[in-house]
Amino acid sequence: MSSGNQRQAPLPIQIEDLTVAYRAEPVLWDIDVSFHEGTLTAIVGPNGAGKSTLIKTVLGLIEPSAGQVLIYGQPYEQQRRHVAYVPQRGSVDWDFPTNALDVVKMGRYGHLGWIRRPGVKDHQLALEALRKVGMEAFARRQISQLSGGQQQRVFLARALAQDAKIYLMDEPFQGVDATTEKAIVDVLKELKSMGRTVVVVHHDLETVPEYFDHVVLLNVRIIASGPVDEVFTPENLRRTYASRLDGAATDLELASAGVVLQSQEDGDGRVPNAQPDRY
Amino acid sequence: MDVFQTLSLIVTDYTLRNVALGAGILGIVSGALSTFAVLRKQSLLGDAMSHAALPGVVLAFIITGQKTPLVLMLGALIAGWLGVVLVSVITSQTRVKYDSALGLVLAVFFGFGMMLLTWLQGQNIASQSGLDQYLFGRAAAIVEHDVQTMALLGVAVLALVAVFWKEFKLLSFNPDYAATLGFPVRAFDIALTTLIVAAVVLGLQMVGVVLMSAMLVAPAAAARQWTDRLGVMIVLSSLFGAVAGAGGAIISSTTTRLPTGPTIVLCISAIVLISLLFAPNRGIVWAWLRQQRNRAELQKAMLLEKVYQVSYLEGSPLQTHPLEELRTFMRGSQLERALEALKQDGYMHLDEDGRWGLTPSGVAQAEAILRERPRALAPRPSPDGLRQGEVG
Numbered sequence: 158m159s160s161g162n163q164r165q166a167p168l169p170i171q172i173e174d175l176t177v178a179y180r181a182e183p184v185l186w187d188i189d190v191s192f193h194e195g196t197l198t199a200i201v202g203p204n205g206a207g208k209s210t211l212i213k214t215v216l217g218l219i220e221p222s223a224g225q226v227l228i229y230g231q232p233y234e235q236q237r238r239h240v241a242y243v244p245q246r247g248s249v250d251w252d253f254p255t256n257a258l259d260v261v262k263m264g265r266y267g268h269l270g271w272i273r274r275p276g277v278k279d280h281q282l283a284l285e286a287l288r289k290v291g292m293e294a295f296a297r298r299q300i301s302q303l304s305g306g307q308q309q310r311v312f313l314a315r316a317l318a319q320d321a322k323i324y325l326m327d328e329p330f331q332g333v334d335a336t337t338e339k340a341i342v343d344v345l346k347e348l349k350s351m352g353r354t355v356v357v358v359h360h361d362l363e364t365v366p367e368y369f370d371h372v373v374l375l376n377v378r379i380i381a382s383g384p385v386d387e388v389f390t391p392e393n394l395r396r397t398y399a400s401r402l403d404g405a406a407t408d409l410e411l412a413s414a415g416v417v418l419q420s421q422e423d424g425d426g427r428v429p430n431a432q433p434d435r436y
Numbered sequence: 437m438d439v440f441q442t443l444s445l446i447v448t449d450y451t452l453r454n455v456a457l458g459a460g461i462l463g464i465v466s467g468a469l470s471t472f473a474v475l476r477k478q479s480l481l482g483d484a485m486s487h488a489a490l491p492g493v494v495l496a497f498i499i500t501g502q503k504t505p506l507v508l509m510l511g512a513l514i515a516g517w518l519g520v521v522l523v524s525v526i527t528s529q530t531r532v533k534y535d536s537a538l539g540l541v542l543a544v545f546f547g548f549g550m551m552l553l554t555w556l557q558g559q560n561i562a563s564q565s566g567l568d569q570y571l572f573g574r575a576a577a578i579v580e581h582d583v584q585t586m587a588l589l590g591v592a593v594l595a596l597v598a599v600f601w602k603e604f605k606l607l608s609f610n611p612d613y614a615a616t617l618g619f620p621v622r623a624f625d626i627a628l629t630t631l632i633v634a635a636v637v638l639g640l641q642m643v644g645v646v647l648m649s650a651m652l653v654a655p656a657a658a659a660r661q662w663t664d665r666l667g668v669m670i671v672l673s674s675l676f677g678a679v680a681g682a683g684g685a686i687i688s689s690t691t692t693r694l695p696t697g698p699t700i701v702l703c704i705s706a707i708v709l710i711s712l713l714f715a716p717n718r719g720i721v722w723a724w725l726r727q728q729r730n731r732a733e734l735q736k737a738m739l740l741e742k743v744y745q746v747s748y749l750e751g752s753p754l755q756t757h758p759l760e761e762l763r764t765f766m767r768g769s770q771l772e773r774a775l776e777a778l779k780q781d782g783y784m785h786l787d788e789d790g791r792w793g794l795t796p797s798g799v800a801q802a803e804a805i806l807r808e809r810p811r812a813l814a815p816r817p818s819p820d821g822l823r824q825g826e827v828g
Contacts, residue, residue, distance in 0.1 A: 216616045234618070242616045253475060253609045254666045263606050267617035274602055299664040315613075 167230030169194055169239075169323050169354040170215060175224035177207070177214055184210045186377050188224070192323075195352045197345055197368070199359040199385075202375035203398050208358040209245070211375065212325045215356075216242055228323065237267060241321035245328050246309050251301050257311045258296040261286050264318030279318075286314040289347070290340050306337030313344060324348060324355045331360065342368055365389060442690055452689050454583050455575040459685035459700060460678045461586040462642055465593050466635050467655035467677025471670045472628055474656035475608045480535065481520070481629070482652030484542040486636045486645045488519025490549030493570050493640070494556060503566065505582065509637050512570075516633040519545055546645070573644035573697035575685050586638050593631055597670065605666055642685070643697040651677065654704040661715035680704035732777065737805050739765055739774045740783060743794055744802035753802070756793030 168191045175188040185207040192198055200208045213219045215226050217233040228236035241264070264286065265279040275283070287293045290310040295303060303311065309329055316324055329341050345368060348355050359365060365372055365385060372389050374380040374397040381393040466482075473479055492515025493508045500507050519541045526537040553568060569577065597604055606614045607624045615621045632652065639648040659672035684700030713721050742765045747755035762771060775792060778784040783798030794802065 213612075218612055218615055237616070237618045240616070242613060244610065244613055248612060249610045250475075250477070254660065254664050254669050255605070255609065256664070259605075260609070263610070263613070266602060266606055266614075266619070269602075271603070272599060301664075 167227065168192065169229060170356070171227040171230075172211075172215070173225050173227070175211075175214065175226065176222045177210055177219060178222045183222075183377060185214070185221075188379055190373055190379055190382050192354055192356055192371075194354055195349060196371045197349050197355045197357070198371040198373060199357050199365050199369040200373045200375055201359055201362060201365060201397070202380075206376045206397075208375055209327050212242075212327060212356060212358060215325060216240065239322040241316035241319035241324050243312050243316045243324070243326035243329055246305065246312060246331065248327075251303070251308055253300065256297050256299055257287065257292060257303065257307075257314075258283055260300060260311050261314045261318050264315040267319060282320070283314070283318050286317040287311075289317055289344060290314045291336070304334070306333040309333050310337055310340055313341060317344065322353055324353060326355070326357045328358050328360060330357075330364075362394070442686060450580075451576060451578075452686065454578045454580055455685045455689050455696070456682045458578045458583045458586050459575060459642055459681035459696075461583070461590045461681075462635070462639050463651065463655070463677030463679070463681030463700075463704075464674040465586070465590045465677075466639060466648075466651040467659075467674035468593055468597055468670050469628070469632050469635055470652045470654070470656035470677070471659065471666075471673045472604065472608050473632060473652055474660070475666075476628075479653045479657075480538045480542075480649075481523075482632055482636060483649035484523060484538040484545075485516040485519055485633055486640070486648035486652075487542045487549075488545035489513075489516045489636060489640060490570065490645045491515050491545055491552055492518075492549075493645075494549055494552040494567060497567060498552070498556065505641065508570070509640070512637045512640055513633060515545065516636055517630075520629050520633065549645075569644070570640050571644050571646055572695050573640070573642050573647070573700075575642050575689065575696035577641060582638075582641065589634055589638060593635075596627075596631070642681075643700055647697045647701045650701045650704060651681075654701075654708050655680070658704070658708045658711035661711040661718045676704065676707050680707055732773070735766065735770060735774045736777055736781075739771070740778060740794070740798060740802045741805050743784070743792070744799065744806070747794060753799045754793055754796070756787055756789075756791035758791050762792060 170192040172188050172190050175185060176183055177185040184205075188211065200211060202208050210219060214221055215228075215233065217226075226233060228240060233240065258280075261283040262275045262279055265275050265282060269275060269279070284293060284296060287296055290313050292307060292310050292314060295307060295311075300308065300311065309331075313326075313329060316326070330338060333341070345355055345357070349370075357369070359369070366389060369385055371383065372385050373382040374388065374393050376397050376399075380397045381388045470479075470482070473481055489512035492511035492513070494511075495515070496508050496511025497503060499511075523534070523537045523541050526532050526540065527534050532540070556567065603614075603619055603624070606617075607619060607621060611621045611624075614624075635652070636648050639651060643651060655673040655677040656669070658676050659669045662672055663669050680703035681700055684703040685696055687703070688694040688696045688699035711719070713719055716722055739762075743757070743762065744753055746757070747753050759771075759775075762775070765771065766774060775784060775786075778798065779786060783795060783801050784792055785795050786792055
């Protein structure tokens with residue numbers, strides 16, 4: 158900042174010295190990372206890297222062993238209203254007796270507080286959110302009758318109905334159809350254009366440069382974080398997916414993680430260190 | 437005793453009225469609570485708690501020497517709660533899973549309770565007799581005061597559910613998400629568990645520890661069959677609970693040597709059975725009928741497609757075939773049923789020589805089927821190829 162004032166506006170999400178452990182085993186180790194206003198960030202890393210744990214800790218669902226998370230400079234409990242969460246689709250029983258619109262209305266419950274029921278305005282907002290994900294025709298559909306992708310879009314619509322500044326999504330692209338994938342990408346773009354901050358746990362490395370502008374490479378520790386152009390390099394990916402025993406991932410491990418580096422070498426220079434002969 | 441006499445007895449007979457009312461209210465309460473227990477995958481919680489209550493009942497008697505319901509209920513309440521806390525401690529502190537922890541607590545507490553009960557019976561204490569009624573319940577012992585207590589709990593449960601309707605719904609469907617919105621998941625857990633323990637304790641006298649668990653699972657399981665809406669499900673569940681409770685209590689009271697608890701449980705089981713079989717959409721019978729219908733439709737489509745293909749290859753789609761020739765496509769009675777159905781639809785006809793062939797609308801239908809199923813298993817002429825063939 159050019160002014161003499163050292164105090165900057167608080168960041169949407171600031172994570173400091175965060176360590177989370179299940180029993181004695183650290184799942185996240187000394188995480189320092191922050192997320193800036195209006196960015197689309199993918200959190201990427203192998204299974205067991207602590208991706209979901211990271212966003213659950215931000216949401217206060219998991220108690221950290223050390224460190225803290227600040228949302229606009231304050232603890233999560235005081236900033237709930239600004240944060241919307243899209244849990245993994247598999248985390249609920251979709252045979253629950255309710256319909257899509259009802260689930261989306263749950264996104265309004267935080268604003269309503271105790272006891273008060275959703276009103277006309279909440280109804281409108283829920284329908285609008287369903288429309289944004291292309292699901293308005295399914296508003297009255299029993300949720301067990303929806304396909305996996307449609308269920309995912311209902312969850313996304315529920316978060317949209319929260320009208321938050323920060324969106325945390327846990328694997329929204331997991332096992333969805335092409336229509337849903339496109340709907341989610343459109344929503345992400347719209348959120349970015351509105352200046353919202355979006356953090357997505359993501360498993361498909363191929364689409365990271367296409368869908369996101371920032372990336373956090375995570376494997377218990379932060380391996381690298383920053384703009385995709387600078388950080389999403391083969392070397393960093395190699396380090397992220399390296400097995401913890403020998404410190405170096407084989408090409409097989411990378412391939413099974415979905416890393417296709419060849420496609421990025423030609424042209425756009427997103428992967429400056431790529432060495433064609435090595436792949 | 438005929439039905440009319442029974443009904444008039446409910447109004448005039450003090451005991452029967454209490455029993456019917458008490459069991460009905462118990463059914464309403466446990467019906468409403470069972471909805472949440474079942475949806476939260478905690479069906480076995482009630483089971484564990486009711487079994488865990490037995491040693492509480494017996495110990496309360498051993499310690500106080502009294503057999504007044506209030507004292508014994510208090511013992512049951514404490515023991516039931518202790519069981520729940522123990523399950524919670526086991527699941528959070530060890531690697532034992534929730535269902536295993538429930539099973540462990542259930543068995544250990546109940547075993548301990550039975551041991552105490554047996555020991556007590558061998559002690560030659562005259563006043564201990566009757567404690568074993570808590571195993572299977574004895575509705576005749578219900579007095580007006582008990583009914584009032586039950587009614588109070590019933591009103592409290594229904595009021596809580598009505599007031600915190602949206603919270604109950606959210607916390608049952610997606611607790612993690614509810615927590616991120618600031619709703620207290622832990623407090624909800626405790627509140628719901630407390631209500632279930634209270635229902636169990638009230639149900640002990642009526643149904644007994646062994647079978648009370650059924651009242652906390654069966655009504656909701658039956659209700660889920662009939663509806664896809666939570667509100668309707670709770671109302672139905674309570675209704676089923678009430679009907680089974682009151683009905684079972686009346687039947688057992690008016691019949692000699694028929695224990696209350698098992699009779700009530702048999703009544704609710706009958707409702708569950710009917711629901712599993714006959715509920716629209718989810719019921720087994722409807723699912724079976726639907727499957728038969730789908731299968732018949734598929735067989736018709738397959739036959740239409742095959743007749744079309746073979747006729748086409750023989751020169752014209754309108755070519756007719758003797759029945760024997762079509763037997764290669766489908767076995768015995770299936771073939772005749774499918775042909776008859778296709779004739780009804782106007783897609784096939786039977787000529788005077790007993791030969792089957794497609795009608796013009798049948799040809800159109802077969803072509804539509806072939807277009808819709810690009811990956812048909814059998815080789816098929818493309819619509820283009822067909823027209824060229826006709827020209828050639």
